[in-house]
Amino acid sequence: MLRRAIFVAAAWICLVGACAAQTLSFPALTGRVVDEAAVLDAAERAALTEALADLEKKTTDQLVVVTLKSLQGTSIEDYGYQLGRRWQIGQKDKNNGALLIVAPTERKVRIEVGYGLEGTLTDAIGKYIIETSILPRFKAGDFPGGIKRGVEDLIQVLSGDAEEWQRRAAQSISPNITQPDDVPLWLVIVIVLLGVGFLIFCATAGGANCQALLQALLLILLSESRSSHGRSSRSGGGFGGGGGTFGGGGSSGSW
Amino acid sequence: MSASFTSLSRFARIAILVPLFGLLVSGCGINTIPTYEEQAKAKWSDVLNQYQRRADLIPNLVETVKGFAQQERTVLEAVTDARARATSVQVNAGTITDPEAFKKFQEAQAQLSGALGRLLAVSENYPDLKSNQNFLALQSQLEGTENRIAVARRDYIEAVRLYNTELRTLPGVIWASTLYRSNKPMQEFTVSEDAKRLPQVKF
Numbered sequence: 001m002l003r004r005a006i007f008v009a010a011a012w013i014c015l016v017g018a019c020a021a022q023t024l025s026f027p028a029l030t031g032r033v034v035d036e037a038a039v040l041d042a043a044e045r046a047a048l049t050e051a052l053a054d055l056e057k058k059t060t061d062q063l064v065v066v067t068l069k070s071l072q073g074t075s076i077e078d079y080g081y082q083l084g085r086r087w088q089i090g091q092k093d094k095n096n097g098a099l100l101i102v103a104p105t106e107r108k109v110r111i112e113v114g115y116g117l118e119g120t121l122t123d124a125i126g127k128y129i130i131e132t133s134i135l136p137r138f139k140a141g142d143f144p145g146g147i148k149r150g151v152e153d154l155i156q157v158l159s160g161d162a163e164e165w166q167r168r169a170a171q172s173i174s175p176n177i178t179q180p181d182d183v184p185l186w187l188v189i190v191i192v193l194l195g196v197g198f199l200i201f202c203a204t205a206g207g208a209n210c211q212a213l214l215q216a217l218l219l220i221l222l223s224e225s226r227s228s229h230g231r232s233s234r235s236g237g238g239f240g241g242g243g244g245t246f247g248g249g250g251s252s253g254s255w
Numbered sequence: 256m257s258a259s260f261t262s263l264s265r266f267a268r269i270a271i272l273v274p275l276f277g278l279l280v281s282g283c284g285i286n287t288i289p290t291y292e293e294q295a296k297a298k299w300s301d302v303l304n305q306y307q308r309r310a311d312l313i314p315n316l317v318e319t320v321k322g323f324a325q326q327e328r329t330v331l332e333a334v335t336d337a338r339a340r341a342t343s344v345q346v347n348a349g350t351i352t353d354p355e356a357f358k359k360f361q362e363a364q365a366q367l368s369g370a371l372g373r374l375l376a377v378s379e380n381y382p383d384l385k386s387n388q389n390f391l392a393l394q395s396q397l398e399g400t401e402n403r404i405a406v407a408r409r410d411y412i413e414a415v416r417l418y419n420t421e422l423r424t425l426p427g428v429i430w431a432s433t434l435y436r437s438n439k440p441m442q443e444f445t446v447s448e449d450a451k452r453l454p455q456v457k458f
Contacts, residue, residue: 077402123399124392194274201271247301248406251395 024072024079029064029087031239037067037104039143048151053239060096061117061158062089062242065147067102076103080112081246090114090244097244098158100150104143109134110252111154118249121157126251129153138255284426288435291418295441298411299351305404306341306364312400313338313371316393320374323384327377330370337363337370351415357442371397408444415441 027036032052033045040048052063064087071079080101084090090097095116102109111126133153137146317331341363350356375394378384385391419440421427431438 077405081406123395126399127391127395190274194271197271246406248403249399250402251399 024074024082026083026086027066027068029239029241032062032064034064034066036069037102039067039102039104040147041144044144044148048148051151051155055155055158059158059160060091060094062091062097062244063100063151063154063158064089064097065100065102065151067104067143067147069105071103071106071108076101076106076108076110076252077248077250079103080110080250080252081248084112084114084244084246088241088243088245090116090242092243095244095246097241097246098154098250100147100154102138102143102147106254107138108252108254109138109146109150111150111250112246113250114244114246115249116244117158118247120160121154121250123249123251125157127253129157130251130253135253135255284421285430285434287421288418288427288430288438291414291421292438295351295411295414295418296348298407298414299348299441301407302404302411303346305400305407309367309397309400309404310338310342312393312397316374316390316397319387319390319393320378320384323387323390324378324381327374330374330377334367334370334374337367341367351441352439354442361444368401412443415443419443 027034031045032049033040035045048065052065056062066083068079080099083101084097084099088097089099095114097114098117098121099112100109101112109130111121111130113121113123113126129150134146134150137143137149313334317334320327321331344360344363346356346360350360375397378390422431422438422440
């Protein structure tokens with residue numbers, strides 16, 4: 001009995017995992033244009049979405065426009081990279097995502113750039129777009145105009161010249177066919193076979209030790225499946241982040 | 256073990272026990288310490304990269320400011336000196352487990368942050384400089400780099416927190432005191448340094 005208790009306790013220790021505490025809340029990634037602050041009408045959203053989808057088709061770069069009701073007390077730089085990481089904008093192998101973030105309440109705007117685009121869309125270019133295309137219109141209260149113009153400029157920068165498109169398009173293989181984060185098939189088979197083997201063994205040999213071992217095995221299996229559920233699932237909206245990540249690149253402005 | 260278990264052939268017992276042992280042991284985190292260690296080291300090189308990037312921007316910035324504000328010699332010299340000191344600090348993989356070396360590195364970088372902050376603050380007084388395209392570009396790059404440094408530092412702190420916690424809690428502490436006895440806790444950036452970020456320059 002004691003030995004059995006030790007086994008179960010050991011298995012439970014293995015199960016304990018630190019749950020990452022999320023202090024900020026993020027809007028859901030409902031499409032290429034997430035208009036939480038409601039500054040765009042349906043036609044403007046549709047036009048932007050189409051232009052952004054076009055961009056991804058040509059270059060595989062994912063650009064997302066997001067307007068926020070509130071920055072929840074943090075800076076737009078802090079919110080921006082965490083939002084980009086949460087949504088995983090950009091292809092996984094290229095990290096070629098970018099966000100245009102508008103926070104009308106705090107009067108802040110930011111172009112957040114994923115690792116892979118930092119060379120194309122440099123901080124200086126981002127700053128230039130913010131200062132010359134976006135802020136003048138925002139200052140006049142024209143949010144849709146500023147966003148539209150900013151997106152046009154960003155698309156121009158990201159598209160580069162025709163040759164550049166061709167080169168990138170040639171490199172882009174249809175993304176995410178394999179999900180390397182998943183538990184490999186052979187491991188599942190081995191685990192299942194082990195479980196079956198033990199069931200047979202226990203049925204023939206019996207005994208408390210055997211049952212305790214089975215329980216430990218079961219707990220390990222549970223912990224495996226729990227950790228693999230940690231990844232965010234893709235929503236059915238037809239658009240999702242490709243797995244890209246962000247390192248704080250980009251530039252901000254306020255009006 | 257029961258009698259029927261011992262009656263099983265030696266091969267069958269090994270065939271059952273070895274994979275189970277492997278599973279149990281990896282489930283109990285025998286690989287966790289090296290994994291976290293490598294992650295923290297990778298985050299540390301990110302931090303170094305971003306600091307290097309900042310150091311690379313400075314000579315250009317100093318030259319540009321000099322062209323418009325020669326009279327600010329003390330501020331300019333302070334930046335150049337602080338950069339020289341920060342880049343002369345020897346950093347290697349051992350730095351993160353050596354409190355002395357880590358403190359030295361951190362202090363040198365903090366000094367450079369302070370000097371840069373003063374330089375950007377005085378540049379506010381020169382309208383010609385402020386509207387210079389080259390300066391604006393450098394300034395936005397510097398702002399972006401400071402932000403990247405902040406992100407890299409936060410990622411590093413998080414990775415080190417995981418690693419250090421693993422060294423001191425069950426089951427990691429078992430492996431730390433047996434297999435990985437040479438693994439030492441890594442140093443974290445102190446919070447007060449985080450507050451010494453560049454003052455935001457308003458246009």
